[in-house]
Amino acid sequence: MLGNIRHAILDRDGVINEESPEGYILSPEEWIWIPGAKEALSMLAQAGIAISVATNQSCVGRGLIDEQGLYRINEKMKNQAAEQGVFFAGIYFCPHLPEYGCRCRKPAPGLLEKAIRQTGFERCETVFIGDAARDLLAAKTAGIASFLVRTGKGADTEADLQKGIVKEIDTKSVHVFDDLLSACRAITATKEKLAK
Numbered sequence: 001m002l003g004n005i006r007h008a009i010l011d012r013d014g015v016i017n018e019e020s021p022e023g024y025i026l027s028p029e030e031w032i033w034i035p036g037a038k039e040a041l042s043m044l045a046q047a048g049i050a051i052s053v054a055t056n057q058s059c060v061g062r063g064l065i066d067e068q069g070l071y072r073i074n075e076k077m078k079n080q081a082a083e084q085g086v087f088f089a090g091i092y093f094c095p096h097l098p099e100y101g102c103r104c105r106k107p108a109p110g111l112l113e114k115a116i117r118q119t120g121f122e123r124c125e126t127v128f129i130g131d132a133a134r135d136l137l138a139a140k141t142a143g144i145a146s147f148l149v150r151t152g153k154g155a156d157t158e159a160d161l162q163k164g165i166v167k168e169i170d171t172k173s174v175h176v177f178d179d180l181l182s183a184c185r186a187i188t189a190t191k192e193k194l195a196k
């Protein structure tokens with residue numbers, strides 16, 4: 001199921017941090033780690049796997065927050081990850097409204113393609129971990145493997161997949177994990193096995 005993964009791209013809200021009940025994270029105070037997510041990042045870093053983040057943030061396009069505000073939120077994530085020796089290869093976001101029709105807002109593949117281009121990893125070495133159907137669709141279009149986690153929107157996404165609501169995705173091909181930590185355990189365990 002997994003090749004030699006060297007680069008993990010992660011969705012942010014609902015994967016690394018808890019989703020906001022109001023829909024958008026608009027301040028560092030509202031940005032809260034999902035239990036185990038910090039450990040998951042450490043596990044990837046220790047296994048030598050580069051970590052990128054790819055996140056839709058239409059709250060910028062809606063005028064709810066400016067880009068500086070978004071940077072301040074990402075700084076919290078970066079600083080607290082750095083305390084554990086975790087550094088991000090890149091943090092990519094789409095600030096646009098859906099109706100803008102950009103190439104970066106997932107399910108479009110733009111953010112993932114940018115992460116692959118800028119980090120220099122191959123598609124076959126890269127996996128995308130997300131909680132929404134649009135994450136899986138972006139990965140499919142970008143030609144990279146993807147995992148679904150049940151945190152955030154993930155449990156609802158899994159139910160939608162089982163009902164066949166997301167026609168473009170072959171439900172049987174989707175690997176589902178309870179959370180980022182269990183997904184990262186699987187990635188690093190496979191890597192150890194390949195190293196032997």
Ligand SMILES: [Mg+2]
Pocket residue numbers: 011012013014015130131132152153
């Ligand atoms: Mg999400």
Ligand SMILES: [Zn+2]
Pocket residue numbers: 094095096102103104105
């Ligand atoms: Zn965009």
